[in-house]
Amino acid sequence: MNLVVVALGVALLSGCGAARATRFEAFAAAGVNYGQARSQFLRLSLDGNIERDTLELRKQHGSLDAAGRARVLNEQDQILQERIGILADLERHGAVMNQYFQALARLAGPQADANAAAAAQRLSGELGGLSDALARKSIRGTPVSEKIGQVTAIAVGELRNRALERHLREYAPLIQRQLALEEAMLSLLVDEYIEDRKVLRNHERRTVLLPPFRADSLPPDWDALRKRFLLAEIDVTRARAAQEAARQLRSAFEGLAGGDREGRLAALQLAIDRMNQFIGPGAK
Amino acid sequence: MSEENPVTANELRNGLRRSLKAALADLDSDVFVDSLEQATEADRAAAAITRGEVYRTWRRLNSLELNLIRNQLRELEAELLRATRELAGARAKLDEVAGYLETVNSFLALVKRVISPA
Numbered sequence: 348m349n350l351v352v353v354a355l356g357v358a359l360l361s362g363c364g365a366a367r368a369t370r371f372e373a374f375a376a377a378g379v380n381y382g383q384a385r386s387q388f389l390r391l392s393l394d395g396n397i398e399r400d401t402l403e404l405r406k407q408h409g410s411l412d413a414a415g416r417a418r419v420l421n422e423q424d425q426i427l428q429e430r431i432g433i434l435a436d437l438e439r440h441g442a443v444m445n446q447y448f449q450a451l452a453r454l455a456g457p458q459a460d461a462n463a464a465a466a467a468q469r470l471s472g473e474l475g476g477l478s479d480a481l482a483r484k485s486i487r488g489t490p491v492s493e494k495i496g497q498v499t500a501i502a503v504g505e506l507r508n509r510a511l512e513r514h515l516r517e518y519a520p521l522i523q524r525q526l527a528l529e530e531a532m533l534s535l536l537v538d539e540y541i542e543d544r545k546v547l548r549n550h551e552r553r554t555v556l557l558p559p560f561r562a563d564s565l566p567p568d569w570d571a572l573r574k575r576f577l578l579a580e581i582d583v584t585r586a587r588a589a590q591e592a593a594r595q596l597r598s599a600f601e602g603l604a605g606g607d608r609e610g611r612l613a614a615l616q617l618a619i620d621r622m623n624q625f626i627g628p629g630a631k
Numbered sequence: 632m633s634e635e636n637p638v639t640a641n642e643l644r645n646g647l648r649r650s651l652k653a654a655l656a657d658l659d660s661d662v663f664v665d666s667l668e669q670a671t672e673a674d675r676a677a678a679a680i681t682r683g684e685v686y687r688t689w690r691r692l693n694s695l696e697l698n699l700i701r702n703q704l705r706e707l708e709a710e711l712l713r714a715t716r717e718l719a720g721a722r723a724k725l726d727e728v729a730g731y732l733e734t735v736n737s738f739l740a741l742v743k744r745v746i747s748p749a
Contacts (some may be wrong), residue, residue, distance in 0.1 A: 362720050406682060410676035413744060415680075426690050426691055430694050433694060437704070440708065453718070454719075459726055459728075462726065463729040466736065467732055468731075470739070473743070474739065499728070503728050505727055514721070521711065523685060529709075535693060535697055542655070546659050589666055609716045
Protein backbone atom coordinates (compact mmCIF):
# COMPACT_ATOMS: atom_id res chain seq x y z
CA MET A 348 0.00 0.00 0.00
CA ASN A 349 2.82 2.45 0.95
CA LEU A 350 4.56 1.63 -2.29
CA VAL A 351 1.40 2.55 -4.22
CA VAL A 352 1.07 5.91 -2.43
CA VAL A 353 4.72 6.76 -3.08
CA ALA A 354 4.48 5.67 -6.73
CA LEU A 355 1.32 7.75 -7.32
CA GLY A 356 2.84 10.77 -5.59
CA VAL A 357 6.00 10.57 -7.69
CA ALA A 358 3.89 10.09 -10.84
CA LEU A 359 1.82 13.21 -10.10
CA LEU A 360 4.86 15.35 -9.36
CA SER A 361 6.71 14.12 -12.41
CA GLY A 362 3.69 14.48 -14.71
CA CYS A 363 4.50 18.17 -15.19
CA GLY A 364 8.17 17.32 -15.64
CA ALA A 365 7.35 14.69 -18.25
CA ALA A 366 5.28 17.19 -20.26
CA ARG A 367 8.17 19.68 -20.13
CA ALA A 368 10.66 17.02 -21.22
CA THR A 369 8.35 16.28 -24.15
CA ARG A 370 8.51 19.97 -25.13
CA PHE A 371 12.31 19.84 -24.94
CA GLU A 372 12.25 16.76 -27.14
CA ALA A 373 9.91 18.43 -29.65
CA PHE A 374 12.10 21.55 -29.70
CA ALA A 375 15.22 19.43 -30.26
CA ALA A 376 13.55 17.49 -33.08
CA ALA A 377 12.48 20.78 -34.69
CA GLY A 378 16.07 22.01 -34.34
CA VAL A 379 17.39 18.94 -36.20
CA ASN A 380 14.75 19.45 -38.90
CA TYR A 381 15.65 23.16 -39.16
CA GLY A 382 19.34 22.28 -39.51
CA GLN A 383 18.66 20.03 -42.52
CA ALA A 384 16.50 22.66 -44.23
CA ARG A 385 19.08 25.36 -43.41
CA SER A 386 21.81 23.34 -45.08
CA GLN A 387 19.78 23.00 -48.27
CA PHE A 388 18.91 26.69 -48.24
CA LEU A 389 22.60 27.67 -48.03
CA ARG A 390 23.16 25.68 -51.25
CA LEU A 391 20.11 27.26 -52.92
CA SER A 392 21.32 30.73 -51.97
CA LEU A 393 24.73 30.01 -53.51
CA ASP A 394 23.08 28.71 -56.69
CA GLY A 395 21.07 31.95 -57.01
CA ASN A 396 24.19 33.99 -56.25
CA ILE A 397 26.22 32.32 -59.02
CA GLU A 398 23.42 32.59 -61.61
CA ARG A 399 22.87 36.27 -60.87
CA ASP A 400 26.60 36.94 -60.83
CA THR A 401 27.03 35.36 -64.26
CA LEU A 402 24.11 37.40 -65.64
CA GLU A 403 25.72 40.61 -64.33
CA LEU A 404 28.96 39.66 -66.12
CA ARG A 405 27.04 39.19 -69.37
CA LYS A 406 25.37 42.59 -69.00
CA GLN A 407 28.75 44.31 -68.64
CA HIS A 408 30.62 42.27 -71.25
CA GLY A 409 29.69 44.30 -74.36
CA SER A 410 30.58 47.61 -72.68
CA LEU A 411 34.12 46.69 -71.62
CA ASP A 412 37.40 46.28 -73.45
CA ALA A 413 39.51 43.12 -73.00
CA ALA A 414 41.37 44.46 -69.96
CA GLY A 415 38.15 45.64 -68.36
CA ARG A 416 36.54 42.21 -68.92
CA ALA A 417 39.47 40.43 -67.28
CA ARG A 418 39.40 42.85 -64.32
CA VAL A 419 35.67 42.53 -63.75
CA LEU A 420 35.74 38.71 -64.05
CA ASN A 421 38.59 38.51 -61.53
CA GLU A 422 36.82 40.80 -59.09
CA GLN A 423 33.55 38.92 -59.26
CA ASP A 424 35.26 35.55 -59.02
CA GLN A 425 37.07 36.77 -55.92
CA ILE A 426 33.83 37.99 -54.33
CA LEU A 427 32.20 34.63 -55.06
CA GLN A 428 35.14 32.61 -53.74
CA GLU A 429 34.98 34.56 -50.50
CA ARG A 430 31.26 33.88 -50.27
CA ILE A 431 31.78 30.16 -50.92
CA GLY A 432 34.28 30.08 -48.05
CA ILE A 433 31.86 31.79 -45.66
CA LEU A 434 28.98 29.47 -46.63
CA ALA A 435 31.18 26.39 -46.20
CA ASP A 436 32.04 27.55 -42.70
CA LEU A 437 28.38 28.23 -41.94
CA GLU A 438 27.57 24.68 -43.12
CA ARG A 439 30.23 23.31 -40.81
CA HIS A 440 28.78 25.31 -37.92
CA GLY A 441 25.37 23.91 -38.83
CA ALA A 442 26.76 20.42 -38.23
CA VAL A 443 27.95 21.49 -34.74
CA MET A 444 24.51 22.92 -34.02
CA ASN A 445 22.94 19.66 -35.27
CA GLN A 446 25.04 17.65 -32.81
CA TYR A 447 23.69 19.83 -30.03
CA PHE A 448 20.06 19.28 -31.04
CA GLN A 449 20.65 15.52 -31.43
CA ALA A 450 22.16 15.32 -27.93
CA LEU A 451 19.28 17.35 -26.50
CA ALA A 452 16.76 15.04 -28.23
CA ARG A 453 18.50 11.95 -26.80
CA LEU A 454 18.45 13.32 -23.26
CA ALA A 455 14.88 14.65 -23.44
CA GLY A 456 13.48 11.53 -25.11
CA PRO A 457 11.85 8.69 -23.16
CA GLN A 458 14.28 5.95 -24.24
CA ALA A 459 16.43 6.09 -21.07
CA ASP A 460 13.29 5.78 -18.91
CA ALA A 461 12.04 2.90 -21.02
CA ASN A 462 15.40 1.07 -20.93
CA ALA A 463 15.60 1.39 -17.13
CA ALA A 464 11.97 0.28 -16.73
CA ALA A 465 12.55 -2.79 -18.89
CA ALA A 466 15.72 -3.70 -16.98
CA ALA A 467 13.95 -3.21 -13.63
CA GLN A 468 11.07 -5.37 -14.78
CA ARG A 469 13.47 -8.13 -15.82
CA LEU A 470 15.25 -7.82 -12.47
CA SER A 471 11.99 -8.25 -10.66
CA GLY A 472 11.27 -11.28 -12.86
CA GLU A 473 14.68 -12.77 -11.98
CA LEU A 474 14.03 -12.20 -8.28
CA GLY A 475 10.64 -13.85 -8.71
CA GLY A 476 12.42 -16.85 -10.20
CA LEU A 477 14.36 -17.20 -6.94
CA SER A 478 11.40 -16.65 -4.62
CA ASP A 479 7.91 -18.07 -5.24
CA ALA A 480 6.40 -15.72 -2.63
CA LEU A 481 7.79 -12.68 -4.44
CA ALA A 482 6.71 -14.06 -7.81
CA ARG A 483 3.08 -14.29 -6.59
CA LYS A 484 3.06 -10.74 -5.07
CA SER A 485 0.92 -8.04 -6.68
CA ILE A 486 -0.16 -4.46 -5.81
CA ARG A 487 -3.81 -3.65 -6.53
CA GLY A 488 -3.89 -6.34 -9.17
CA THR A 489 -0.62 -5.28 -10.88
CA PRO A 490 2.34 -7.68 -10.59
CA VAL A 491 5.23 -6.36 -8.49
CA SER A 492 7.63 -6.63 -11.43
CA GLU A 493 5.52 -4.21 -13.48
CA LYS A 494 5.16 -1.77 -10.56
CA ILE A 495 8.92 -1.75 -9.99
CA GLY A 496 9.37 -1.03 -13.71
CA GLN A 497 6.98 1.93 -13.53
CA VAL A 498 8.58 3.44 -10.42
CA THR A 499 12.06 3.01 -11.93
CA ALA A 500 10.96 4.79 -15.12
CA ILE A 501 9.53 7.67 -13.08
CA ALA A 502 12.73 7.96 -11.00
CA VAL A 503 14.93 7.99 -14.10
CA GLY A 504 12.54 10.52 -15.69
CA GLU A 505 13.00 12.80 -12.68
CA LEU A 506 16.78 12.62 -13.03
CA ARG A 507 16.40 13.48 -16.72
CA ASN A 508 14.10 16.45 -16.01
CA ARG A 509 16.54 17.85 -13.47
CA ALA A 510 19.41 17.46 -15.94
CA LEU A 511 17.39 19.37 -18.56
CA GLU A 512 16.55 22.22 -16.19
CA ARG A 513 20.21 22.45 -15.09
CA HIS A 514 21.24 22.57 -18.74
CA LEU A 515 18.73 25.33 -19.46
CA ARG A 516 19.90 27.44 -16.49
CA GLU A 517 23.52 27.22 -17.58
CA TYR A 518 23.21 27.44 -21.36
CA ALA A 519 20.07 29.47 -22.12
CA PRO A 520 22.04 32.69 -22.92
CA LEU A 521 24.32 30.73 -25.31
CA ILE A 522 21.44 29.10 -27.18
CA GLN A 523 19.51 32.38 -27.35
CA ARG A 524 22.56 34.10 -28.86
CA GLN A 525 23.12 31.22 -31.28
CA LEU A 526 19.53 31.32 -32.53
CA ALA A 527 19.48 35.14 -32.80
CA LEU A 528 22.56 34.93 -35.06
CA GLU A 529 20.88 32.19 -37.11
CA GLU A 530 17.92 34.49 -37.63
CA ALA A 531 20.19 37.38 -38.68
CA MET A 532 22.08 35.12 -41.10
CA LEU A 533 18.95 33.78 -42.76
CA SER A 534 17.38 37.23 -42.93
CA LEU A 535 20.38 38.51 -44.91
CA LEU A 536 20.57 35.47 -47.20
CA VAL A 537 16.83 35.39 -47.87
CA ASP A 538 16.83 39.10 -48.81
CA GLU A 539 19.72 38.51 -51.15
CA TYR A 540 18.16 35.36 -52.64
CA ILE A 541 14.90 37.20 -53.38
CA GLU A 542 16.79 40.07 -55.07
CA ASP A 543 18.85 37.59 -57.14
CA ARG A 544 15.74 35.71 -58.24
CA LYS A 545 13.93 38.98 -59.14
CA VAL A 546 16.76 40.05 -61.43
CA LEU A 547 16.98 36.61 -63.06
CA ARG A 548 13.23 36.53 -63.57
CA ASN A 549 13.20 40.05 -65.02
CA HIS A 550 15.86 38.96 -67.49
CA GLU A 551 13.88 35.84 -68.41
CA ARG A 552 10.72 37.88 -68.87
CA ARG A 553 12.49 40.39 -71.14
CA THR A 554 14.38 37.85 -73.23
CA VAL A 555 12.14 34.76 -73.31
CA LEU A 556 8.56 35.86 -72.64
CA LEU A 557 8.27 39.37 -74.06
CA PRO A 558 9.92 39.15 -77.51
CA PRO A 559 7.61 36.38 -78.85
CA PHE A 560 4.59 38.31 -77.50
CA ARG A 561 5.75 41.50 -79.26
CA ALA A 562 5.98 39.59 -82.55
CA ASP A 563 2.99 39.20 -84.86
CA SER A 564 2.36 35.54 -84.08
CA LEU A 565 2.80 33.65 -80.82
CA PRO A 566 4.76 30.36 -80.67
CA PRO A 567 2.66 27.35 -79.59
CA ASP A 568 4.54 26.87 -76.30
CA TRP A 569 4.14 30.49 -75.17
CA ASP A 570 1.13 29.72 -72.90
CA ALA A 571 3.08 27.05 -71.02
CA LEU A 572 6.11 29.35 -70.79
CA ARG A 573 4.02 32.12 -69.25
CA LYS A 574 2.33 29.78 -66.78
CA ARG A 575 5.65 28.32 -65.63
CA PHE A 576 7.08 31.79 -65.28
CA LEU A 577 4.18 33.10 -63.17
CA LEU A 578 4.02 30.02 -60.94
CA ALA A 579 7.74 30.38 -60.18
CA GLU A 580 6.82 33.64 -58.46
CA ILE A 581 5.32 31.54 -55.63
CA ASP A 582 8.70 29.94 -54.97
CA VAL A 583 10.34 33.33 -54.62
CA THR A 584 7.80 34.54 -52.06
CA ARG A 585 8.11 31.23 -50.17
CA ALA A 586 11.79 32.00 -49.59
CA ARG A 587 10.69 34.08 -46.58
CA ALA A 588 9.75 30.75 -44.95
CA ALA A 589 13.45 30.12 -44.27
CA GLN A 590 13.73 33.37 -42.34
CA GLU A 591 10.47 32.66 -40.51
CA ALA A 592 11.68 29.18 -39.45
CA ALA A 593 14.79 30.70 -37.83
CA ARG A 594 12.66 33.30 -36.08
CA GLN A 595 10.23 30.67 -34.77
CA LEU A 596 13.11 28.49 -33.54
CA ARG A 597 14.44 31.38 -31.48
CA SER A 598 10.95 32.21 -30.22
CA ALA A 599 10.27 28.57 -29.26
CA PHE A 600 13.48 28.43 -27.26
CA GLU A 601 12.60 31.66 -25.46
CA GLY A 602 9.25 30.08 -24.61
CA LEU A 603 10.99 26.97 -23.26
CA ALA A 604 13.45 29.05 -21.21
CA GLY A 605 10.65 31.30 -19.95
CA GLY A 606 8.55 28.31 -18.81
CA ASP A 607 5.80 28.75 -21.42
CA ARG A 608 3.31 25.94 -20.99
CA GLU A 609 2.55 25.75 -24.71
CA GLY A 610 6.12 26.45 -25.77
CA ARG A 611 5.25 28.00 -29.15
CA LEU A 612 6.12 24.68 -30.73
CA ALA A 613 3.11 24.43 -33.04
CA ALA A 614 4.11 27.70 -34.77
CA LEU A 615 7.71 26.47 -35.00
CA GLN A 616 6.71 23.17 -36.63
CA LEU A 617 4.48 24.99 -39.13
CA ALA A 618 7.32 27.36 -40.04
CA ILE A 619 9.74 24.46 -40.56
CA ASP A 620 7.18 22.59 -42.68
CA ARG A 621 6.86 25.71 -44.87
CA MET A 622 10.64 26.00 -45.11
CA ASN A 623 10.86 22.35 -46.16
CA GLN A 624 8.11 22.97 -48.69
CA PHE A 625 10.12 25.84 -50.15
CA ILE A 626 13.35 23.86 -50.20
CA GLY A 627 11.57 20.91 -51.88
CA PRO A 628 11.79 19.97 -55.58
CA GLY A 629 9.71 22.98 -56.71
CA ALA A 630 12.12 25.55 -55.32
CA LYS A 631 14.30 27.39 -57.84
CA MET B 632 25.20 62.38 -36.09
CA SER B 633 24.78 63.74 -32.55
CA GLU B 634 26.44 62.35 -29.43
CA GLU B 635 22.99 61.68 -27.91
CA ASN B 636 22.05 59.41 -30.82
CA PRO B 637 25.16 57.90 -32.36
CA VAL B 638 24.69 55.89 -35.51
CA THR B 639 26.39 52.56 -35.08
CA ALA B 640 28.67 51.00 -37.65
CA ASN B 641 26.04 48.29 -38.06
CA GLU B 642 23.32 50.82 -38.87
CA LEU B 643 25.61 52.59 -41.37
CA ARG B 644 26.37 49.31 -43.13
CA ASN B 645 22.68 48.37 -43.21
CA GLY B 646 21.76 51.82 -44.53
CA LEU B 647 24.36 51.55 -47.27
CA ARG B 648 23.21 48.03 -48.25
CA ARG B 649 19.62 49.24 -48.46
CA SER B 650 20.64 52.17 -50.68
CA LEU B 651 22.64 49.94 -53.01
CA LYS B 652 19.80 47.42 -53.19
CA ALA B 653 17.40 50.25 -54.11
CA ALA B 654 19.84 51.57 -56.74
CA LEU B 655 20.13 48.09 -58.31
CA ALA B 656 16.35 47.74 -58.33
CA ASP B 657 16.11 51.08 -60.20
CA LEU B 658 18.80 50.04 -62.69
CA ASP B 659 16.90 46.79 -63.33
CA SER B 660 13.45 48.41 -63.53
CA ASP B 661 11.40 48.24 -66.74
CA VAL B 662 11.36 52.04 -66.91
CA PHE B 663 15.15 52.31 -66.86
CA VAL B 664 15.81 49.31 -69.10
CA ASP B 665 13.29 50.57 -71.70
CA SER B 666 14.79 54.07 -71.59
CA LEU B 667 18.22 52.58 -72.35
CA GLU B 668 16.89 51.33 -75.69
CA GLN B 669 16.54 55.00 -76.71
CA ALA B 670 19.94 56.01 -75.25
CA THR B 671 23.24 56.38 -77.11
CA GLU B 672 25.81 53.56 -77.25
CA ALA B 673 28.05 55.51 -74.86
CA ASP B 674 25.24 56.02 -72.34
CA ARG B 675 24.28 52.34 -72.50
CA ALA B 676 27.91 51.34 -71.86
CA ALA B 677 28.19 53.78 -68.93
CA ALA B 678 24.96 52.42 -67.45
CA ALA B 679 26.18 48.82 -67.76
CA ILE B 680 29.55 49.61 -66.16
CA THR B 681 27.90 51.58 -63.33
CA ARG B 682 25.46 48.74 -62.73
CA GLY B 683 28.40 46.34 -62.44
CA GLU B 684 30.17 48.54 -59.88
CA VAL B 685 27.04 48.99 -57.78
CA TYR B 686 26.36 45.23 -57.93
CA ARG B 687 29.87 44.31 -56.77
CA THR B 688 29.75 46.82 -53.90
CA TRP B 689 26.37 45.47 -52.78
CA ARG B 690 27.61 41.88 -52.87
CA ARG B 691 30.81 42.79 -50.99
CA LEU B 692 28.86 44.54 -48.25
CA ASN B 693 26.54 41.54 -47.88
CA SER B 694 29.54 39.24 -47.58
CA LEU B 695 31.09 41.56 -44.99
CA GLU B 696 27.92 41.37 -42.91
CA LEU B 697 27.71 37.59 -43.33
CA ASN B 698 31.35 37.29 -42.33
CA LEU B 699 30.66 39.19 -39.10
CA ILE B 700 27.82 36.80 -38.29
CA ARG B 701 30.01 33.80 -39.17
CA ASN B 702 32.75 35.05 -36.80
CA GLN B 703 30.29 35.50 -33.96
CA LEU B 704 28.92 31.97 -34.50
CA ARG B 705 32.48 30.63 -34.45
CA GLU B 706 33.07 32.32 -31.08
CA LEU B 707 30.10 30.41 -29.65
CA GLU B 708 31.27 27.03 -30.90
CA ALA B 709 33.51 25.99 -28.03
CA GLU B 710 30.70 26.60 -25.54
CA LEU B 711 28.17 24.87 -27.81
CA LEU B 712 30.40 21.80 -28.00
CA ARG B 713 30.75 21.84 -24.21
CA ALA B 714 26.96 22.02 -23.84
CA THR B 715 26.62 19.08 -26.23
CA ARG B 716 29.15 17.01 -24.28
CA GLU B 717 27.32 17.70 -21.03
CA LEU B 718 24.00 16.64 -22.55
CA ALA B 719 25.60 13.41 -23.77
CA GLY B 720 27.12 12.89 -20.32
CA ALA B 721 23.75 13.38 -18.62
CA ARG B 722 22.17 10.83 -20.97
CA ALA B 723 25.03 8.39 -20.29
CA LYS B 724 24.35 8.66 -16.54
CA LEU B 725 20.70 7.77 -17.12
CA ASP B 726 21.74 4.79 -19.24
CA GLU B 727 23.99 3.65 -16.36
CA VAL B 728 20.85 2.92 -14.32
CA ALA B 729 19.68 0.39 -16.90
CA GLY B 730 23.26 -0.86 -17.14
CA TYR B 731 23.52 -1.56 -13.40
CA LEU B 732 20.16 -3.31 -13.41
CA GLU B 733 21.18 -5.50 -16.35
CA THR B 734 24.41 -6.42 -14.52
CA VAL B 735 22.36 -7.54 -11.52
CA ASN B 736 20.01 -9.44 -13.87
CA SER B 737 22.96 -11.33 -15.38
CA PHE B 738 24.26 -12.14 -11.90
CA LEU B 739 20.88 -13.42 -10.73
CA ALA B 740 20.49 -15.52 -13.91
CA LEU B 741 23.89 -17.08 -13.12
CA VAL B 742 22.85 -17.73 -9.51
CA LYS B 743 19.67 -19.46 -10.72
CA ARG B 744 21.68 -21.72 -13.06
CA VAL B 745 24.01 -22.63 -10.18
CA ILE B 746 21.17 -23.27 -7.69
CA SER B 747 18.96 -25.24 -10.07
CA PRO B 748 20.98 -26.64 -12.94
CA ALA B 749 18.78 -28.01 -15.80
